[in-house]
Structure formats: structure tokens, C-alpha cells
Amino acid sequence: MTIADSSGFHTTQPENYFIERFAQAYRLEMDAFIELLRHGTAPLAGIRDGLEAQRLAEAAQVSLQRGQPVELSSDWVPN
Structure with a gap:
């Protein structure tokens, strides 16, 4: 990934594994599922x-x- 801002171009290497890249999204998804079970809110x-x-x-x-x-x-x- 390359990010350009006022201080120039910055490059980072992608994380190696799919789970690592999307770990936060999976956690948030599980949190939303638990809230759905606890409070009965409708899923998106x-x-x-x-x-x-x-x-x-x-x-x-x-x-x-x-x-x-x-x-x-x-x-x-x-x-």
C-alpha cells in the first residue's frame, strides 16, 4: 500500500495472511452478533x-x- 500526504509517499508491506488483515473486521462482526443475541436487534x-x-x-x-x-x-x- 502506498500513502501520499504532505510529507511525501509512504509504503507499507501487506500483512501476510487473510485472517491477519481482517482480524479487526472479524472481531467487530462477532461483537455485533453477540449484541444481536443479547438485545434482539435486527441484523444489518x-x-x-x-x-x-x-x-x-x-x-x-x-x-x-x-x-x-x-x-x-x-x-x-x-x-
């Missing part, structure tokens, strides 16, 4: 969000296989 993402993420991933795979864009309508499902 629901089952529909998961379904849409899956549809996007499958459309990307189909697009890669066909070598062309996939028109993703609201009722699109992979063949």
Missing part, C-alpha cells in the same frame, strides 16, 4: 441480502464461462 443484512450476493456470484461465473456480460434481471437464475 438479512436472508435476501445473502440470496442477492449468491445470485451475483453465480451471474459472474456464468459471465466468465460465456465470455460475455449477463443481464441480471430481478428473476434471473443460472441455467
Whole structure:
């Protein structure tokens, strides 16, 4: 990563492992899950969000296989 500011350019090496890079995000996610269990607050993402993420991933795979864009309508499902 390179950061440019008024004192110049600064470069840092990326952390080696995925878990190390995203450790804080995982901790925050677990904290939010515990709060959800303790207080019954609604999660920010629901089952529909998961379904849409899956549809996007499958459309990307189909697009890669066909070598062309996939028109993703609201009722699109992979063949």
C-alpha cells in the first residue's frame, strides 16, 4: 500500500495472511452478533441480502464461462 500526504509517499508491506488483515473486521462482526443475541436487534443484512450476493456470484461465473456480460434481471437464475 502506498500513502501520499504532505510529507511525501509512504509504503507499507501487506500483512501476510487473510485472517491477519481482517482480524479487526472479524472481531467487530462477532461483537455485533453477540449484541444481536443479547438485545434482539435486527441484523444489518438479512436472508435476501445473502440470496442477492449468491445470485451475483453465480451471474459472474456464468459471465466468465460465456465470455460475455449477463443481464441480471430481478428473476434471473443460472441455467
